[in-house]
Amino acid sequence: MKTIRKEVQTEPFRSRAFSLYTAGSEIAVFDIETTGLYPKRDSLILSGILRLRPDGSATATQYFSDRSGDEPEVIRATVRDLAECDLVVTYNGRSFDLPFLRTRAARYGIDTGALNMADLDLYMVLHYHSDLKAAIGSLAQKNVERFMGLDAARKDEISGYDSVRLYQRYMTNHDPKLEAKILLHNHDDILQLGKLLPVIEKTDFHRAMFSLGFGAGDFTVRELRAGDGGLDLRADKRRNAVDYILFPTPEQPYSLMMSRESGSLEVSFPAVKAAPGIPVIDARRILGEETMKTLEKYPAFESGYLILKKADRISYLEINAFVSAFLRQIGPRLSR
Known part of the structure; x- marks a missing residue:
């Protein structure tokens, strides 16, 4: 060679x-x-x-x-x-x-x-x-x-x-x-x-990145689904994965499951209806005040909430930014 x-x-x-x-x-x-x-x-x-x-x-x-x-x-x-x-x-x-x-x-x-x-x-x-x-x-x-x-x-x-x-x-x-x-x-x-x-x-x-996936810290996003019920995320951790399960609580309103063997991560963020056809996620509660300050410049973040869609128009940019911030933030907790 x-x-x-x-x-x-x-x-x-x-x-x-x-x-x-x-x-x-x-x-x-x-x-x-x-x-x-x-x-x-x-x-x-x-x-x-x-x-x-x-x-x-x-x-x-x-x-x-x-x-x-x-x-x-x-x-x-x-x-x-x-x-x-x-x-x-x-x-x-x-x-x-x-x-x-x-x-x-x-x-x-x-x-x-x-x-x-x-x-x-x-x-x-x-x-x-x-x-x-x-x-x-x-x-x-x-x-x-x-x-x-x-x-x-x-x-x-x-x-x-x-x-x-x-x-x-x-x-x-x-x-x-x-x-x-x-x-x-x-x-x-x-x-x-x-x-x-x-x-x-x-x-x-x-929209392309929402569909095709992207990197975020030690994770590679493989699939995103956004709808009236909320946002579902599937990603792979590139290294040092752990077995981890998290059920929703008032402080952490999402469910999470990760496999050490496969490195696969699945997260579900439930949505609430701000108005008919407008599902939102409490992004401030999930990410914290400091992280939210970096995201509030984007239009689909309002009063600490992430608007997933309006009239079937999905907020691709804001969802991707939210997912990236979440994965970078939670990464250290999911490493051995």
């Missing part, structure tokens, strides 16, 4: 919406190259990980299977690096890159249990939570790059299909020119994907 590591300079993306979900997070932009689309028969030949830092600097690391039998080593190195991050950014990674990695790891008995970080799949955000496809047609990464004015920064001229064919030739002659083309394609993919983060401003990002 070859390891290629380069320091690169990127323009840091600063956004209040993005920071709500990523403040203090270790972010990795991730992409893989494979010999095909089917992980049960095809191999992972190259992974690229771009580690982003707040000052705009970044490190691009590639793990390349340049010899037969290198795949397990590539997978171990990739899993190790991703497990160090709080958030992984991909483009269609939920459907392809991450499942492919896990399936190939399982083939070699490599544990991927540490890959419980939050994952931001920009393709899913654009596809389900924006009107961009209607405006530009294809949501292929390179087409979105053109829309965002980033295509001039891309140096490679090959496709993923081309990369597979080049790799097949490379494994017969180890031509350094072929290697350079394969590595450049993957390198440009992760570098360009890092630059694509501002596209979230073209989306309903808070």
